[in-house]
């Protein structure tokens with residue numbers, strides 16, 4: 001691959017309580033591109049995503065083997081700080097989960113944790129993050145209202161703004177539109193496409209049309225194994241593996 005590998009997953013295996021969830025997965029995550037991870041329920045998509053920012057180790061009986069290289073350095077190396085990794089790799093979940101505070105405070109929170117105190121800097125970075133998430137015009141006159149009054153789609157864009165505020169390099173999106181109506185989902189898809197100019201993005205989706213629309217590369221997982229990885233266009237139109245063809249043509253899953 002001629003594009004820079006922002007992340008490289010190498011021989012990654014995960015077990016929960018001894019039961020395998022991922023088996024020897026190796027794949028690159030190209031910089032400033034969108035990688036879609038697809039596959040039937042339970043195939044390990046979320047587990048793979050949660051390995052990238054070490055969220056998986058919060059599960060008490062999880063066992064992770066293999067390497068995840070972020071700009072060439074193993075995030076699981078002895079001495080690597082999971083908090084520092086999560087600062088570089090932001091994550092957005094299926095259910096929008098804004099804090100029960102104002103729109104402004106949702107975005108400012110991570111900045112305050114990082115020690116930003118000056119009001120003008122906070123204001124500037126909150127605005128820039130909301131603009132990047134495509135939400136500024138809708139909320140600029142109500143920044144101090146509760147985030148919980150926003151629609152589901154707006155809440156999800158707020159969660160994206162909250163992730164962007166602290167300056168991550170990679171964004172992980174775990175089925176970010178699954179809980180949204182089609183119009184809100186389409187706005188998130190447009191956003192994902194535009195964010196790839198600045199961020200490396202990995203999106204887990206059940207929706208193959210969505211994967212085909214928003215991603216540059218696609219990884220297809222089945223029962224914890226990586227069956228196929230490639231440029232999205234060729235994986236969907238000319239899959240190398242029969243199982244990929246069966247899945248993308250809707251024969252199972």
Ligand SMILES: Nc1ncnc2c1ncn2[C@@H]1O[C@H](COP(=O)(O)OP(=O)(O)OP(=O)(O)O)[C@@H](O)[C@H]1O
Nearest residue numbers: 016020021039040041042043044045046047048059
């Ligand atoms: N916290 C956990 N404890 C035990 N087993 C788990 C845990 N999380 C996931 N698993 C198991 O690991 C396997 C992979 O799950 P994972 O959630 O990664 O799949 P998925 O492809 O994201 O599924 P879905 O599309 O339904 O969200 C499944 O067998 C699941 O039951």
